[in-house]
Amino acid sequence: MKYCYLLAFLAFTNIAVSQSYEHIKRDSQTYLWGEGSGSTINRADTEALSQLISQISVFVETRSDLDTDQDDVFGFSQSFRESVSTFSNATLRNTERIVLSDEPNARVFRYVKRSEVDKIFRERKNKIMEFARYGQQACNEAKVADALRYYYWALTLLRSHPEGSSMVFTGSEGNESLMATWLHRQINHVFADIHIQVSDTRPMEGFTMYLLQIAYKGKPAVNFDYSYWTGRNYSSIMSSRNGFGTVEIMGNEPIQELRIRAEYIFEGEAAIDQELRDVMQRIDVIPFRNNHFSIPLVAQEAGKATVDFPKAEIVNYRAVSEVQDKRKYEAVMNQLIAAVQKKEYESVRRLFTNDGFEIYRSILGYGRAVVIHKPNLRYLQYGSDVIVRSIPMRFSFPHNNRDFVEDVVVHFNSKGLIHNVTFGLDQIALNDILREELPWSSEVRWVLINFMENYKTAFALKRLDYIESIFDDEALIIVGRIVQPSPYQENRYTNNPIVKHTRYSKQQYIRNLRHAFNSNEFINIRFQDNIISKAGRGGEVYGIQIKQDYFSSNYGDTGYLFLMVDVNEPDTPVIHVRTWQPEKNPDGSIYGLADF
Numbered sequence: 001m002k003y004c005y006l007l008a009f010l011a012f013t014n015i016a017v018s019q020s021y022e023h024i025k026r027d028s029q030t031y032l033w034g035e036g037s038g039s040t041i042n043r044a045d046t047e048a049l050s051q052l053i054s055q056i057s058v059f060v061e062t063r064s065d066l067d068t069d070q071d072d073v074f075g076f077s078q079s080f081r082e083s084v085s086t087f088s089n090a091t092l093r094n095t096e097r098i099v100l101s102d103e104p105n106a107r108v109f110r111y112v113k114r115s116e117v118d119k120i121f122r123e124r125k126n127k128i129m130e131f132a133r134y135g136q137q138a139c140n141e142a143k144v145a146d147a148l149r150y151y152y153w154a155l156t157l158l159r160s161h162p163e164g165s166s167m168v169f170t171g172s173e174g175n176e177s178l179m180a181t182w183l184h185r186q187i188n189h190v191f192a193d194i195h196i197q198v199s200d201t202r203p204m205e206g207f208t209m210y211l212l213q214i215a216y217k218g219k220p221a222v223n224f225d226y227s228y229w230t231g232r233n234y235s236s237i238m239s240s241r242n243g244f245g246t247v248e249i250m251g252n253e254p255i256q257e258l259r260i261r262a263e264y265i266f267e268g269e270a271a272i273d274q275e276l277r278d279v280m281q282r283i284d285v286i287p288f289r290n291n292h293f294s295i296p297l298v299a300q301e302a303g304k305a306t307v308d309f310p311k312a313e314i315v316n317y318r319a320v321s322e323v324q325d326k327r328k329y330e331a332v333m334n335q336l337i338a339a340v341q342k343k344e345y346e347s348v349r350r351l352f353t354n355d356g357f358e359i360y361r362s363i364l365g366y367g368r369a370v371v372i373h374k375p376n377l378r379y380l381q382y383g384s385d386v387i388v389r390s391i392p393m394r395f396s397f398p399h400n401n402r403d404f405v406e407d408v409v410v411h412f413n414s415k416g417l418i419h420n421v422t423f424g425l426d427q428i429a430l431n432d433i434l435r436e437e438l439p440w441s442s443e444v445r446w447v448l449i450n451f452m453e454n455y456k457t458a459f460a461l462k463r464l465d466y467i468e469s470i471f472d473d474e475a476l477i478i479v480g481r482i483v484q485p486s487p488y489q490e491n492r493y494t495n496n497p498i499v500k501h502t503r504y505s506k507q508q509y510i511r512n513l514r515h516a517f518n519s520n521e522f523i524n525i526r527f528q529d530n531i532i533s534k535a536g537r538g539g540e541v542y543g544i545q546i547k548q549d550y551f552s553s554n555y556g557d558t559g560y561l562f563l564m565v566d567v568n569e570p571d572t573p574v575i576h577v578r579t580w581q582p583e584k585n586p587d588g589s590i591y592g593l594a595d596f
Helices: 002-026 041-063 069-074 076-086 114-140 144-158 179-192 268-272 274-282 327-342 345-351 354-365 427-434 442-460 464-470 506-518
Strands: 031-038 096-101 106-113 168-170 176-178 194-203 207-216 223-228 238-241 244-250 257-262 292-296 378-382 385-396 403-412 418-423 471-483 498-504 523-534 541-552 556-566 574-581
Touching (some): 041 114, 106 114, 114 179, 114 274, 144 223, 194 257, 327 403, 345 354, 354 418, 418 442, 427 523, 498 506
Antiparallel strands (some): 096 106, 194 207, 207 244, 223 238, 223 257, 378 385, 403 418
16 A cells, blocks of 8 residues: 555656646746756756756846947956856756656756846855955055955956946945946056065075065055066966065076066966856956066166065064063074075974974975065063064975965074964954954963964964864864755755755864865965954953965865854863854854854
8 A cells, every 4th residue: 555655656746847847848937947868867967057058148148238338348248158158056056956857868957037047146246246345455455466366356257247347336435436447447556556676686506586575555565476487487476475575587697677477367266266266267367467567677776675664564562572682582593594594404403392393394394485585573572482473484385386475483482492383474463463452461362363373374284183182072163065955856945055054073073174184285274354352251262253265285265264262271272163154144244252
């Protein structure tokens, strides 16, 4: 009897699916659809999706403003036609699917309501606006690389939007501008406000190193990415930090000029956003000729700077005292910097504790380390420790077309030995934590700074031992990601987007990190928009909300990180909660203390 009921149920289900399928095909006023067949469900689905995308393209073009005169200037019509085919399961999240027949003669039916197509492009428009706002914020903070990256990414997605030629951007003062012309103008303004000069020339073994000073609107550029002409080709992408960069030219013969090309496309970093990456791979690059700079070396003597560059972090350190007698530490730092420059790393072992020397070797092993200029170091007293900030160092990787610049921070213990070395936070993050109006003690401020710098460094150096030590054994670890349900589920929610919150145990999280660390040549994380607040109970418990960009040799993403950190024991901070989400919540918030 049960067998008969099962047969009847399956027959009823097949009839219902068939009726739904036929109804959708007939109702062309409501639905767009595509149908595919193949030896596997995936192949059939690909063909169905391709047909559906073609219909979406025709549908959108007939309803858009793609044939205005503006298209002839910026090429929106052609760009849109090329980019619309990049839609996939990742971006067409609100399409639905019916599997009409199983393998090996699979048939798949894909469909979407016409009303839902507007939602697809509404989400893309929101991303364009968000990138534009990030670009504005980066300009205000002299983060040149970030400004160019976000402006160009906004312009790229704009060219893939059916309203691209008419979209309007509203500035902070309420003034409206056509988005296309505004973004072009902003990018060119950034190039116009960049000033590059040579501050020093160093003959090295087999090559000459030119030290650059890079200013934006008369102040040191917080970051700036560039490549330079080597005489045969352009170099890998270099990153400058706090206004300092380097160029290395083979040979020691004098040259007439340096040719610098500012990076603005950031195609490699676009991997942090799959939608953006797909569009960038499809449409042509937008050329900006103003990104080329020629720096004469004859008319301008090296060292004759026209912009006043401070040789240290521009940070308000009044929350902590500076070391009065720093001669002993200066002597050690001079030896350390000389050892790095001469690549005589082992010669300074006596300056470290055993653990400190292992971290130092790991820092040098992160990439071919070069001190890019002699810093004016700051010596800060922190309890019985002395913190020396900071040595600007460049790191390069043999199998990747990418260099990073980090400010290296050195920690001395009470015996005058180096017991820790970290990558420093940027100046803006430091000033956020050290703001005078915050009610926290100077001790807590430096506990949080040290914690965040150790956290960032542990990922770069793949220090699983440290990461494991700072997580509570019962820590709540949640990762939010957008997923698609199983293709074999036959219900009306089958292909709707679901933000899946996956909870990991500490052991599972560490295991996943070990796999990521083993499969990447390098990992680099960047923090933006860090917001720190104190919990109402539990003593010294703080919530840290961060926008985080994560880059590695084969993967990248961007998202929002929240850490609940207990610093009641300053030497052993503990993470009780860690959440990561790919996007902000619908109300613009991210997870924080109030959620836990």
